[in-house]
Amino acid sequence: MWFDSWADLGRILAVGAAAYVTVVVVLRTSGKRTLAKLNAYDLVVTVALGSTLATILLSSDVSWxxxxxxxxxxxGLQMLVAWVSVHWGGVRSVVTARPTLLFSEGRPLPEALREQRTTLDEVRQAVRAAGSGDLADIAAVVLETDGTLSVIPRSKIGDWSALERVAGAERGAAGDRAA
Known part of the structure; x- marks a missing residue:
């Protein structure tokens, strides 16, 4: 239980070093998306990569x-899905969630908060982190596909074009926004 053999330790050292180099090469080859902020699919791939590396290191039944x-x-599958989702929008909606408007024109959107299982306190925290102390100064708070909250102050909202394809922000100009 505490020690099996020197050969096992040697295998872990040799295969572990080779597997580490392989992971670094694979991650560098696969591009920045593999290491970016994670949406659900990216998280699954990242966890699977970690699990695979652990299996390579610890299971003598799996060769390098x-x-x-x-x-x-x-x-490769992660790169393929990313490529397909860029070229075919329908696939994107299966792989990644759509961003959602949680707060509009100084007011929370209770239904969106409930659907996204997000609290008003989390929105307030994001607003504070963005450097604002007044919710009335906030035009929009969006729950992004990677789970982060984007805060847009009224002074920077412009024509709302950055909120195109954000769930709940489909209505026209800023004056037409629902509470």
Missing amino acids: ADGAVALALLA
Whole structure:
């Protein structure tokens, strides 16, 4: 239980070093998206990469070559899904959530908050983090696809064009916004 053999430790050191280099190469090859803020699909791929690396390190039943192929497969599939979602919008809606307007023109949108399981206190925290102390000064707070909250002050909202394709922000100009 505490110690099996020097050969096992040697295998972990040798295969672990090779697997580490492989992960770095795969992540660098797969691009920035693999390391960016995570949406649900990216998180699944990241967890799978970590699990695969752990299996390569600790299971003598898995060779380095098998593990390297598995890592490359996961990164390749992630790149393929990213490419397809960029080129075919319908796939994007399956892979990533749509951003959602939670707060508009100084007022919370209770239904959106409830649907997204977000509290007004979390919105207030995001507003404070953005450097504002007055909710009335906020034009919009958006729950982004990666789970972050974007805060747009009234002084910077412009024509609301940045909120195109944001759920709940489909209505016309700022004056037509619902509470």
